[in-house]
Amino acid sequence: MGVTCVCPVPVAEGKSVQQTVDILHKKLEQLGAVKQGSFCVDCETYQSTGNPGGQPSKLLYVMHNSEVPLSCMALFEGGPCLTADANFDVLMVKLKSHFQNAKGHKVECRGSRYRYCDFLIKVGTVTMSSSARGISVEVEYCPCVVPGDCWNLMREFMQSFLGNNVPELPTVFAAKPEGLFAPADCVDTMTQYLELFNKLRKLQIPASNVR
């Protein structure tokens, strides 16, 4: 995987989530980006039932990404990440007496996947318990794995369809010494999705945007 940036896009004023997504699609198509199928990222939340040391239990997130369909990513916020195969989901079922699935916390992000030269762009609608909570944009610059070397280029490209909503350098990269991207796995991308999901979860969404 190349350097990937995931960011939220605010819903345009007076528009619904779907209308804002349509505007983004139109802008990408005008640029010359080609639609190449769809994508899906999902996230389940698990809570530890035992509490051995008396400390508050951390939440365990199990995520999937259609870009790596046979893998399963398990993360603790700010903690270690595990990349495993899809059988990890079966294991979580076995572990249900120790880790409870917080069903209402399931988050999904679905949308279209576009290609523009060396860039992959994914515009997704983030839904929590079947209500649309926000919009995500993921941009990957495929040929490069060093964020510092291509960030300005990515910024400029993102500006062309996001305007003023271009994000800062993602913290996952800023936190790394001389930020080498973790190659060949998508843990950095999933960490960014998780941050975005948690941010959206805390947001109060005006009733008009709920489908």
Added chain:
Amino acid sequence: MEAPPVTVMPITSGTINMMEYLLQGSVLDAALESLLHRLRGLCDNMEPETFTDHELVYLLKGQQGNPFILRARRSLSHPTAPWHLRYLGQPEVGDKSRHALVRNCVDVAASHSLPDFLNEMGFRMDHEFVTSGHIFRKGAMKVVVCNVSRVLVPGNTENTERMSLSHLVELSVLAPAGQDTVSEDMRSFAEQLRPLIHLEKIDPSKQRH
């Protein structure tokens, strides 16, 4: 550089209920060569395969009941290969006439962050050992002949001591639940290894002291 192709595969959610059918036995080191010779003759024609694995057994203790056990294995001969995480259920009591031990089994390939991750989940390492030996296959059947060594200094796999002067022999098959013909095949294969080795159905829960 071209963007990676569009993925058409749906996100899968793991395999269905898989069972491990197992027969175990042991052979003295002195008889090892004859057993290997017999296995080479009986098993699928393949390059001889050897392995050296480090296994860590993790426990997760809940407020009640038995601890939850997971086994994390890594190859010492292929250090870059993924870790192997395994859950083994309680042996099925069921049918006494069945020839093999049957237990639920979940195999997960995992990244190298596995030990850190298990610790964060609340698992604690209970014991570890190193196994080293040979693998044979015959169709779906897997035969593992290996010696087991204890790790003298925690985490140091260089410093080990053989547990005994014999090799552990395991004949196993992974199959979906209910395929009991598998145990028939295993029995007839085990018959062919007699009298070099007697492979039996051993209930691990009855071995605990």
